[in-house]
Amino acid sequence: MSIDKVKREFVEYVKKISAYSEALGLVYWDMRTGAPKKGIEQRAEVIGILSSEVFSMTTSEEMASYIARLSNQEAIRKLDEVTNKLVQECKKEYERNKKIPADEYKQYVVLQSKSQSVWEEAKEKSDFSLFQPYLEQIVAYIKKFVSYWGYENNKYDTLLDMYEPGMTIEILDDVFGKLRERIVPLVKDIADNPNKPETSFLFKRFPKEKQKEFSIEILKELGYDFDAGRLDETVHPFAIGLNPGDVRITTKYDENDFRTAVFGTIHECGHAVYEQNIDSKLTGTPLADGTSMGIHESQSLFFENFIGRNFSFWQKEYDLLKKYTGDQFANVSVEDFYRAINESKPSLIRIEADELTYPLHIMIRYEIEKALINDELEVSDLPAVWNKKYEEYLGVRPENDAEGVLQDVHWSDGSFGYFPSYALGYMYAAQFKAAMLKDIPEFDRLLKAGSIAPIKKWLTEKIHKYGKTKKPLEILMDTTGEGLNANYLIEYLEEKYRSVYKLQNES
Amino acid sequence: MSIDKVKREFVEYVKKISAYSEALGLVYWDMRTGAPKKGIEQRAEVIGILSSEVFSMTTSEEMASYIARLSNQEAIRKLDEVTNKLVQECKKEYERNKKIPADEYKQYVVLQSKSQSVWEEAKEKSDFSLFQPYLEQIVAYIKKFVSYWGYENNKYDTLLDMYEPGMTIEILDDVFGKLRERIVPLVKDIADNPNKPETSFLFKRFPKEKQKEFSIEILKELGYDFDAGRLDETVHPFAIGLNPGDVRITTKYDENDFRTAVFGTIHECGHAVYEQNIDSKLTGTPLADGTSMGIHESQSLFFENFIGRNFSFWQKEYDLLKKYTGDQFANVSVEDFYRAINESKPSLIRIEADELTYPLHIMIRYEIEKALINDELEVSDLPAVWNKKYEEYLGVRPENDAEGVLQDVHWSDGSFGYFPSYALGYMYAAQFKAAMLKDIPEFDRLLKAGSIAPIKKWLTEKIHKYGKTKKPLEILMDTTGEGLNANYLIEYLEEKYRSVYKLQNES
Structure with a gap:
């Protein structure tokens, strides 16, 4: 034949x-x-x-x-x-x-x-x-x-490879080491600093229907294509690509904390825009999917944090938000609003963590998984190890298993090797952002003008359209000219949080 | 083996x-x-x-x-x-x-x-x-x-059998002949009668959200199980049974004519209650389905007409309707409301026809199909034949093909033999109702009290639970003790419409 x-x-x-x-x-x-x-x-x-x-x-x-x-x-x-x-x-x-x-x-x-x-x-x-x-x-x-x-070098590499093809503990130990070294002290500085943002105005009642209307407007501005998707409500928000012409997102509404829906929706929007823009010639094959969990997460975090928690973005969108919130923010400046939505506070629950402390939650899980798989830790040791690491990295200690070692579903279904993708996505996103700035130095000006199209186009050309035809580290190399480099994320976080918390520069 | x-x-x-x-x-x-x-x-x-x-x-x-x-x-x-x-x-x-x-x-x-x-x-x-x-x-x-x-006796029987196993033109010619003989003059009497119901109060604005809330309350009262279904909105309403634990209905809202949604929902409710109550031992097999189109339609029409357009039903539900409609019906007695929703008027469009004239629309299609399949008619003759029959049966004549021979989708996908099910369902429903009255003589009292449960139970025990394990004519015989008999429908229509239109009795 x-x-x-x-x-x-x-x-x-x-x-x-x-x-x-x-x-x-x-x-x-x-x-x-x-x-x-x-x-x-x-x-x-x-x-x-x-x-x-x-x-x-x-x-x-x-x-x-x-x-x-x-x-x-x-x-x-x-x-x-x-x-x-x-x-x-x-x-x-x-x-x-x-x-x-x-x-x-x-x-x-x-x-x-x-x-x-x-x-x-x-x-x-x-x-x-x-x-x-x-x-x-x-x-x-x-x-x-x-x-x-x-496996070749380490058993855990085999698991990593399932979610992030090509990823190894050698790479992760290096980047996580650097992250830990710079973020743990920054978290501590912030905790000790008296310049806390005022946040009480965030928690006024914002009716669900209004939140939904606002979310839809924001989704449209961010380039989510409603002819190729829809927005629904679920207990746990998610994005699901049935095919590139049908990528659905869901969100959850908290009437006393609009951040849940708004930032959740923007996050899922990032996942969805990725899959909506995969080259249509891959449709109907397994290649019409995100190339890895980490790259997928890089897109959701790019949208959520690098766009959605960016000052320039809110310079544009704050008026729209005010339109939907009545007088909730009538006396709040956009600067104070921006500081409030970027509050950082060490906490026990990963999915409620802010941008800065989030990677530490992931590192704790990574270290535990690696040790478990390599027989350096018993399952029975988990609660004690967990609590100790939270104390060490975040300065907080769970009072019970529910808010400690039992908080995530992932281990119950055997998803070992998955957690690192969350932090990888974050590092990828920061690295993409740095590369994007070379091509689009007017990034912030675009956000301020509400022109997301060139940013979305860049992401599509460099990342989205390939689907699974390029491996994650190949995309990273082709797009940024180097392998995984934790410094982009570290620099982003240091700069942003020193500014939000009005810390003196170390140098 | x-x-x-x-x-x-x-x-x-x-x-x-x-x-x-x-x-x-x-x-x-x-x-x-x-x-x-x-x-x-x-x-x-x-x-x-x-x-x-x-x-x-x-x-x-x-x-x-x-x-x-x-x-x-x-x-x-x-x-x-x-x-x-x-x-x-x-x-x-x-x-x-x-x-x-x-x-x-x-x-x-x-x-x-x-x-x-x-x-x-x-x-x-x-x-x-x-x-x-x-x-x-x-x-x-x-x-x-x-x-x-x-085929055995007639080619058209083979087509009928696909939708209504066991049905033949011999049976249909007989029952349709009787229907025609009695309904055509009744329709004429009504047209000539000056006692028309006042209907203008039906067409005030009734907001979609309120219609939806009302429809949901009615669905619950009628025994539709929301734990085994859901209500959505579509252009063309339908019911679909995915399995007996998941039978969904859809409806369409017209803010200036609530009858579309309310009677449409009650109709689909009848289809859905049928499938929700199929014996669970049939789940996961093709037997977990309605036994025929006609029996399916008998259930939707039983709910829509024998319950939903019944005076006793509205004696109970009229207050609920008033709760949702503000002052739309403030000055309308339940008697006048009942007459209004039972207005009968010969019309051109089948899906907008009332209870009384509906069977005539079906007969026209039946006669045309039978002649087409038996080479007694050419496709090119259809528009002329169609218009002639409308004039003869209903006294109205289409002005163009859109409101005439082109109105239904059914022939375009080859569903010949399907139309009779609609009229069969109607005759079955009337025959079931007569049989039910022997077991439940307090039928109207139950409706007036809002106790649908015994009625639903009767339908489940006699019809629903069997799914496809009993053939339609078998169900009819077991439940009513006789074969198809058009007189039940004829008597029901004569009695009802003579009363609604205050006609003198013929006798």
Whole structure:
């Protein structure tokens, strides 16, 4: 059979997998945005059937045969670049899935779902001991899977690579070390500093409907395309790309703290704008997705922090906000508003953390995961280690497991290696911002004028359009001319927070 | 292999088909309730892939083998009743689909979709000649399909059977003849009668949000279970059962005519309550569905007309309506309100027709379809025949094709044999109502007290719970003790409309 014919069949096969995945995506979106509860049990069957079909198609003999016929040297030479990337992507997934014995994987899936519900209960009762035996089993499985997958320098690298292809503890230890060294003292300086921003005016009642209208206006200004998406309400906000023409976001409204919805929406907008702008030639393939969790997060954080918490942005949007808030901010200057939304305060809960302290929350989790996977820590040690690290990095100590080691869902479903993406995204975003300033030195002037288009265009040309055809570190190198460099984030944070808190410069 | 083992495999196989169909159902619902337009093209791919998978699974060698092994006498004896029904259902679908050559079916599907868009254009331009060549092809295909499927007494019976298993023109000619004979003169009497109800008070502004709140209260009173469904807004209202725990309805709001939303919602509620109450042991199989279009329609019409346009119902609900409408009905007695919502007026458009004239719209279409399929009429004759029949049955004559022969979508996608279900549903509903009165003589008293539960329970026990395990005429016989009898509907209409219009009794 000619390479062309094999390619055509392979593409048809992959499109089928993508179609099933798209249907699954819609089922998930629907479950979170209002599917009636009595239909859930049968819907779970639908999810189970479609997911196993996807899994078996990605690991089938047929897939193996496509990969073999399309990944030899001759085929690679003859095929176009996108097809080559598609074959690589399928090959990677094939190998990852194929190495785990099917029955073990099945047991693991059952354990995951049990473990998640036990975690929920344990968190509610604030009792780690309930969760511990399940987490021990999860960790044991993850270690076993790593032994199937193999590793080069460190077992944890294999897990990192699942979420952030090419990422290693060597890189992370370096950048996290630098971050820690400069941020921990800055956090302390701020805590000791008397120039706290006034924030009480933030917490007046701002009706949900008005917040929604304001959020929609901001989304439009930021370039979110409502013809290729929609905004709904959920308990936990998220963005989901069903295909590049249908990337939905959700948000949550707190009538006494508009920041939840507004900054949450801007964050999800960043994720969504990424996927809305993936090259349409990748549609219907697994390449029509963000290239990694870290790059994805870089886009959401770029929007949330580098645009949404920027003074110039609010110079433009503050009047709009005032239009929707009645007299809430009538006597508040935009300078005071800006300081208020950039308040930094060491806290216990990651998802409520501010820009400055957020990376420290991630580092704590990274260090714990790395130690767990490398047998330097037992699951039973977690609560004590957790509390000690919070004290050390953030100067606060959880009073119970619920606000400590049990706060995140991630470990209950075995997502080890995922947490670093959050901090990576942050560092990437700062590094992209620095590179962007060389091409668009008028960045702040654009925000002040409400002209987001050139900024969005830059991100699309450098990052979005490639989808998964470029690896994260390749994008970083092509866009910024260097590998991961923590200094951009450090400098950004130091400059911003010294200014917000009116600290004297160290130098 | 033991029968039990074959049965288990068969059930797994069928569950997979049902899971794909459920996913498809969700995709359809989503497309109508707000899927962003730029995602539609790729979503159409998803629909195409999932539908062909469903089609090929229902006509596969594997399906043929299950049917062969499970439908012989020995198997039938050994299997439980539900499995036997399931095998029969799959067999029927297998045979229907298998008899059409795959390539012809594909061409037909392409034609259907073209024909629908041409119909839309033709309707917009009110020009039947645009649509005529497509309709001719559609009719030719349908005739050819009938020749593949075969027929006993009349070709049209084969089409009827697809929507209403067991229905024949022999039965329909009889009941429609009786209906025509009694309703046409009644419609004329009413037209000539000076006692017209006053209706102007119906058309005051009733804000959408308030209509929605009122509709939700009514839905709850009628036994629609919001834990197994949800209400959304669409251009064309519909009910869709994804599974019995998730049966969604949609409605449309006209701020200057609340009847659109309120009676539309009550109608869809009837469809939905049917599917919400199908026995849960049928969930995940094709038997968890309404048994036919006619029985489905009987439930929606029972709710819409026999409950929703009943005087006793409004004796209870009128105060609630007043709560939501401000002073719109402040000076209108419930008697006058009841007369107003039961106004009857011959009109050109089926979907806007009232209870009394509606069956005449259906009869016209039935007669035309029957003649077309039996070569007694050419497609080119349709506009003239249509207009003539409207004049004869309803005393009104369309001025153009848009308000005449082009008004319905049904023929453009080849749904010949479907229209009679609407009138059948109506006759079934009247016949069920008469049977119900024997068990629940206090029917009107219950409505007046807002106690719908016993009525819903009766419908569930007699009709809903069976899903597709009972054929329509079987349900009719078991529930009412006789075959289809048009007199129940005729008597209901005569009594009601003589009273609404204060006509003297004929006798």
